[in-house]
Amino acid sequence: MASCCYQTDYRRLFRRRMAARRARRFRRKGLDGTAQALVDALVARGVDGAAVLEVGGGLGTLEAALLQAGAARATNIEISAGWQEAADSLADEMGLSDRIEYRVGDFVDEADTLPPVDVVVLHRVVCCYPWADRMLEAAASLRPRLIALTFPQDKAWVRAAMRIFNLFLRLQRLEFRVFVHSPQEMLGLLNERGYRVVEDSDHGFWRNAVLESTSEAPGDGRGPR
Numbered sequence: 001m002a003s004c005c006y007q008t009d010y011r012r013l014f015r016r017r018m019a020a021r022r023a024r025r026f027r028r029k030g031l032d033g034t035a036q037a038l039v040d041a042l043v044a045r046g047v048d049g050a051a052v053l054e055v056g057g058g059l060g061t062l063e064a065a066l067l068q069a070g071a072a073r074a075t076n077i078e079i080s081a082g083w084q085e086a087a088d089s090l091a092d093e094m095g096l097s098d099r100i101e102y103r104v105g106d107f108v109d110e111a112d113t114l115p116p117v118d119v120v121v122l123h124r125v126v127c128c129y130p131w132a133d134r135m136l137e138a139a140a141s142l143r144p145r146l147i148a149l150t151f152p153q154d155k156a157w158v159r160a161a162m163r164i165f166n167l168f169l170r171l172q173r174l175e176f177r178v179f180v181h182s183p184q185e186m187l188g189l190l191n192e193r194g195y196r197v198v199e200d201s202d203h204g205f206w207r208n209a210v211l212e213s214t215s216e217a218p219g220d221g222r223g224p225r
């Protein structure tokens, strides 16, 4: 559970001005290469009619791409409300407003209140949360068919860049920090919960992984298949 100072920091860091800037960039350039690769990997595993949950989805552009590719509906659960205005405008422009729900809250605390889902997306989110294990446990507890993750590579230069960013955050008197969680531990945890890696790709700073449920009846039959 994030402390309340920590939660306030999310709102200070991921605020409306940043969201508006990112939305302008998205309108000009669309998804970046890493996000597009994650979308492509999910579409290749099948998203037709799927219910998507994006954790820390920010503007929600990744879930929007999945809706455009055939998913039925999406929920974006975000600790920061700072993205919501820009996210709503983009969804409106793309004609997707009635299929996207934006919720404000900590996913780890709210997981058991969320609707049934087939696909959980955690794109550049575990690196913004101290307890990757709790976040992934919560994702696996929903029993989706697919879990997609983007996280920083465990490489010396990536760790060095994250340390510099954390120094900048400390100078700003923010409690918020970024993390390079062990990929082995994260994927190992999901493996123990019945998920196997079906896609694993290197994008320089970032690594994408898509995991599929090994269970006969993923989603416990709760979500549309």
Ligand SMILES: C[S@@+](CC[C@H](N)C(=O)[O-])C[C@H]1O[C@@H](n2cnc3c(N)ncnc32)[C@H](O)[C@@H]1O
Residues within 6 Å of the ligand: 010, 014, 055, 056, 057, 058, 059, 077, 078, 079, 080, 105, 106, 107, 108, 123, 124, 125, 128, 129, 135
């Ligand atoms: C680096 S941003 C990435 C936003 C978006 N996924 C993207 O790639 O553009 C990380 C986001 O995760 C959100 N976040 C971090 N921990 C979260 C949690 N436990 N529950 C919900 N959102 C969370 C933050 O508020 C932030 O907006």
